[in-house]
Amino acid sequence: MKTAIAYLGEAVIRQGLGYISKSPEKNIFKILDWSQKIARDPYHKQMIEGVRGVLQEPGSPWPDFMVSAFTDIHPNIRDTIAINFFVNGGFLGVPKQQEMAKKIGAGVPFAILMDPTARCNLRCTGCWAGEYRGEDLPFEVMDRVLTEAEKLGIYFVVLSGGEPTLRKKDIFALARKHKEQVFHLFTNGVLINEQFVEEMVDVGNVTLAISLEGTEEYTDQRRGKGVFKNVMHAMDLLNEAGCLFGASVTYTRDNVDNVSSDEFIDLLIDKGVRFVWYFTYIPVGANADLDMMATPEQRAYMHQRTSELRLRKPIFLMDFWNDGAVSGGCIAGGRRYMHINAAGEVEPCAFVHYATDNIKEKSLEEALRSSLFRAYQKRQPFNDNHLRPCPLIDNPGAIRDMVHESGAHCTEADMGETVDQFSTKLQGYASAWGEVADDIAEQERAAREDKVG
Numbered sequence: 001m002k003t004a005i006a007y008l009g010e011a012v013i014r015q016g017l018g019y020i021s022k023s024p025e026k027n028i029f030k031i032l033d034w035s036q037k038i039a040r041d042p043y044h045k046q047m048i049e050g051v052r053g054v055l056q057e058p059g060s061p062w063p064d065f066m067v068s069a070f071t072d073i074h075p076n077i078r079d080t081i082a083i084n085f086f087v088n089g090g091f092l093g094v095p096k097q098q099e100m101a102k103k104i105g106a107g108v109p110f111a112i113l114m115d116p117t118a119r120c121n122l123r124c125t126g127c128w129a130g131e132y133r134g135e136d137l138p139f140e141v142m143d144r145v146l147t148e149a150e151k152l153g154i155y156f157v158v159l160s161g162g163e164p165t166l167r168k169k170d171i172f173a174l175a176r177k178h179k180e181q182v183f184h185l186f187t188n189g190v191l192i193n194e195q196f197v198e199e200m201v202d203v204g205n206v207t208l209a210i211s212l213e214g215t216e217e218y219t220d221q222r223r224g225k226g227v228f229k230n231v232m233h234a235m236d237l238l239n240e241a242g243c244l245f246g247a248s249v250t251y252t253r254d255n256v257d258n259v260s261s262d263e264f265i266d267l268l269i270d271k272g273v274r275f276v277w278y279f280t281y282i283p284v285g286a287n288a289d290l291d292m293m294a295t296p297e298q299r300a301y302m303h304q305r306t307s308e309l310r311l312r313k314p315i316f317l318m319d320f321w322n323d324g325a326v327s328g329g330c331i332a333g334g335r336r337y338m339h340i341n342a343a344g345e346v347e348p349c350a351f352v353h354y355a356t357d358n359i360k361e362k363s364l365e366e367a368l369r370s371s372l373f374r375a376y377q378k379r380q381p382f383n384d385n386h387l388r389p390c391p392l393i394d395n396p397g398a399i400r401d402m403v404h405e406s407g408a409h410c411t412e413a414d415m416g417e418t419v420d421q422f423s424t425k426l427q428g429y430a431s432a433w434g435e436v437a438d439d440i441a442e443q444e445r446a447a448r449e450d451k452v453g
Contacts, residue, residue, distance in 0.1 A: 021078070024070040028055060028063065039091055061314040068314070069274065074242030080204030081244055084182045089155035096153025106369045107334040107377050112149055113158040113350055114142060116171060118342035120163040122188050124211075125222045126252075126281065126292050137342045139170050141360055145340065146178045148364040160186040160350060162342060168196060175203045184209065186248050186277075190227060192234035197241045208245040209277050210234065214258035215267070232271065239272030246275035246316075253281075253291065256298045260305045265313050275316035278306065282351045282392060283426075285412065293393075293429060296436040303387070303440065324389035332391075333376025334368045345411045348376050351392060352399065354408040354419070371406040387437040394430050394437075396423035 032052050039045045055062050070078065089110070097108040117136045120127075146157060157178075164171060164185050175183045182205055189210035200206050213219040216228040238245050247268055249259050258264060259278070268276065280299060281292050294302070303322040310317055324330070331337045332349035339347040345355040346367040357370045367373075379402065382388075382395040391398035400423040402408070410419075 021070045024067045025063065028066050041095055044091060061312055065314040072242060073244055074201050076201060076204040077242065077244050081182060081207065084155055084180055084205055088180050089182060093153040093155045100152045104365050104369065106373065108152050108368060109154065109334050109337050111156040111158055111337045112154055113160060113337060113339045114145065115161045115340065115342040116142065116159055116164050116167040117162040119166055120161060121166065121190060122224055126289060135342050136167065137344060141344060142174060143177065145359060145364055146174060146181065150180065155181045157181050158184045163188055165191040172199050172203055175206050179205060181205065182207065189231040189234045192237065194237060197237045197243060200243050201241050209248040210245060211248045213250065214255045214264055218255045218258050235271040244274060246277065247273050248277045250279045250281050251294055251302060253294055253298065256294055256302060260302060265309060265315060269315050273315060275318065278302065278317065278319040280321050284351055284353060296433040299433060300436050300440060321390060322387065324386035329381030329386045329389040330391060334373040335377060335380055341411060346370060347411060348372060353411045354403050355411050356406055356408045372402060372408045375402040375406045385437055385441045387441055388434055393426055394433060396426040396430050399423055
């Protein structure tokens, strides 16, 4: 916590967190006042005011959510994540990232996604990770990347794979060594046991997003028989210990209604889940099934449905694609996020299996200046309508042009198809979604104007 402490002083930070935890329902707004004072970036001040407005709305579920976060999460996890994510990563990290971006002449992201391994104990239908070679990223390489990331102001580290908990010993060693960063694992949850949970509580800076495809029928159908029950048991262990965790949910043509149902969301809340990452299915790989993709109408429904659920459910919902308006379009390619796979290849996004550089051969700063990342950043946003943010499924001509311009190579074990073939097969979907998305954007613009008028 040296970074935050150097800025604020340990006593001030501990006092503030202790103060709100004693009576969060009474002190939430006082802590927002405190946050306003320490925030340096105008954007952060606006965000804090936005939180204040949401909390003050009649019938809002968010006061209960905030109270629960302070009373039910283990104090070591609560305090460590609050300091590392909001102070180090946000209040201090973002201005540092902006400063370093000017210095190095390339975007510096808020988050790094890194794969400790490409190995996995499951074989889920349609998983893009299966297209990689089954190798591990060496500990010393990950350690170096994290050290370089801190110097650039990056304190949010996402670990995926493969299944990252196959390397739990190394992950906890990294978390203990890099105490000022947050480690967020996307995991299938099958290997989480009492010992793993005890380590999470002790280290304080590890959080989880556990993959689900909906209720038991839908999860086991894609992930394997018995996986759902294993995940429910893991969530019970985590909840009882006061760990901070969420769910990662991929919506497909078959499970849209299930994963957005009150039944499913209420189940997650009861299990102690505090946030949900929604991802739409991306057909990565030559043999990927386009029929698994949510239809444009289903994607539009998820956009509407998540907006509605946020108004009445005490759980933080994020739709990685449909929330493009919040992020200003695609965040990949080093703009706000990047991906390093288990072979060390530096990719713009976990779903974009192309690279020009390998982190084993270059520093993080050098990798951020790659020709592929530059090709990304000069085109972002890929569409004026941020409901169409993605260069893969929404603007497939963009990924074709960027790969050709940068000379990037495919990072899959078996390339299978060219980038031209990939972009061609997605063009029909992109056009169909474009029509729907443009209609939604126009309706939302008109609604905003009516509200102002």
